[in-house]
Amino acid sequence: MILFFSLFILSLESFSCVVYSDQAVAGSLKTFSLRGLRAKPAYYEELQQIANFKRSNEKVLTVEDYGAKGGGVDDTMAFGKAWNAACSSDTPISLLIPKGNIYQLKPITFSGPCLSDISVMIMGTIEASSNPSDWNGKNQRIWILFNNVNNLLVLGGGTINGNGNIWWQKSCKVDKSQPCKDAPTALTFNACNGLTVESLNVINSQQIHIMFENSKNVIASSLSIVAPSNSPNTDGIHIARTQNITINQCTFATGDDCISIVGGSQDVHATNITCGPGHGISIGSLGAEGSTDQVLGVTIDTAHLIGTSNGVHIKTWQGGSGYAKNILFKNIKMSNVENPIIIDQNYCDSTKPCAQQKSAVQVSNVQYNNIMGTSASNFAINFNCSKSFPCSGIILQDINLIKNGGGSAKSFFANAMLTNIGTVIPTTS
Numbered sequence: 001m002i003l004f005f006s007l008f009i010l011s012l013e014s015f016s017c018v019v020y021s022d023q024a025v026a027g028s029l030k031t032f033s034l035r036g037l038r039a040k041p042a043y044y045e046e047l048q049q050i051a052n053f054k055r056s057n058e059k060v061l062t063v064e065d066y067g068a069k070g071g072g073v074d075d076t077m078a079f080g081k082a083w084n085a086a087c088s089s090d091t092p093i094s095l096l097i098p099k100g101n102i103y104q105l106k107p108i109t110f111s112g113p114c115l116s117d118i119s120v121m122i123m124g125t126i127e128a129s130s131n132p133s134d135w136n137g138k139n140q141r142i143w144i145l146f147n148n149v150n151n152l153l154v155l156g157g158g159t160i161n162g163n164g165n166i167w168w169q170k171s172c173k174v175d176k177s178q179p180c181k182d183a184p185t186a187l188t189f190n191a192c193n194g195l196t197v198e199s200l201n202v203i204n205s206q207q208i209h210i211m212f213e214n215s216k217n218v219i220a221s222s223l224s225i226v227a228p229s230n231s232p233n234t235d236g237i238h239i240a241r242t243q244n245i246t247i248n249q250c251t252f253a254t255g256d257d258c259i260s261i262v263g264g265s266q267d268v269h270a271t272n273i274t275c276g277p278g279h280g281i282s283i284g285s286l287g288a289e290g291s292t293d294q295v296l297g298v299t300i301d302t303a304h305l306i307g308t309s310n311g312v313h314i315k316t317w318q319g320g321s322g323y324a325k326n327i328l329f330k331n332i333k334m335s336n337v338e339n340p341i342i343i344d345q346n347y348c349d350s351t352k353p354c355a356q357q358k359s360a361v362q363v364s365n366v367q368y369n370n371i372m373g374t375s376a377s378n379f380a381i382n383f384n385c386s387k388s389f390p391c392s393g394i395i396l397q398d399i400n401l402i403k404n405g406g407g408s409a410k411s412f413f414a415n416a417m418l419t420n421i422g423t424v425i426p427t428t429s
């Protein structure tokens, strides 16, 4: 009998979660336990915000119920337990990371598939362990990984801080005596179908801030991604082998590409983007080390690039194969941007010079429409295409780019088949 009871209590504890109903937010707080447990007064104030974020009928479970403490201790285990509870819930559930605390995490994987839809509400701050040895024996490219989770929603207004300083110092791009090694991506979404990531601040990632790979039907919106302009390889959003993704209302200021789109990506849309400092919006690099890459269907509509080292950039290595096609850049404002419009088929991000090669990733059907502003370099338009696979179907329509501070900029084109529509400044003839 005693044994029976203690087992019973244990099972209550391990499945504990707090349930907030919508009536609770409207007035009389109705907090009840799903299978036991307590509510914390501090959460009551957040109820309205939680109600705004959560999908209807979702229960709410918090990482603190699984032992997360915040304030400098390692919370990796508690987050893992909370995820397992959420992922095995047989009804839709929200996993809450409460406001006001800083939770420290070592590398962690949140794996699906899950029994029900999950929302992860990050209202507080999640910070990476600052000790690279926590990655010993682990994948150096991963800090937080969501793997194979469908209909996942990640949101909440909180902050994810990669604490990247120590990794930047050890980067071979910063300290030439160091070997070139991988560093973690703060947030990786792999094989997620029907994913929404919104209202988050992602800062100081060790390397790439957010990576979408092997995923489809993705919305990323209202994200603020910030790292120092001299932090190496800190791309904002990196998209690989992902189809049907929309990025909107996002602000980027980092040390590398604001958005980078690489092989296997299709139907990529970005709207209302602010980018800078950083390296601009890039398709590529593609075709590295003789690889075959395919990018099909990219629209960048409404963006402001400020002081970036490139504007809208397509970059491919010599010796690769595949294609980048059906690409539209429109309604883009450039403010003091180094290479506002650029296609570089001789891309070479290597310490050794890259040898001339015959094969190339074919670039075709690329439209630039309504692109205005100022160039920091002489060449506002630069199409440096492959001799053996010239860029084809390049359309420039209503372009007006002058040199920053006044004066006219120039255009350069090699092996590019161009059509001009409307006024194109600088001229390409």
Ligand SMILES: *[C@@H]1O[C@H](CO)[C@@H](O)[C@H](O)[C@H]1NC(C)=O
Pocket (backbone or CB within 6 Å): 194, 195, 216, 217, 218, 219, 244
């Ligand atoms: C693209 O993804 C969005 C967001 O998940 C979805 O609503 C839409 O139906 C998808 N479009 C296609 C063609 O699958």
Ligand SMILES: *[C@@H]1O[C@H](CO)[C@@H](O)[C@H](O)[C@H]1NC(C)=O
Pocket (backbone or CB within 6 Å): 249, 250, 251, 272, 274
């Ligand atoms: C564009 O995004 C900014 C935030 O980056 C937002 O304040 C603004 O309302 C958005 N504009 C439109 C037209 O969506």
Ligand SMILES: *[C@@H]1O[C@H](CO)[C@@H](O)[C@H](O)[C@H]1NC(C)=O
Pocket (backbone or CB within 6 Å): 346, 379, 382, 384, 412
């Ligand atoms: C075009 O590419 C070649 C090979 O990388 C490079 O030497 C040249 O400077 C480039 N031209 C311009 C105008 O960028």
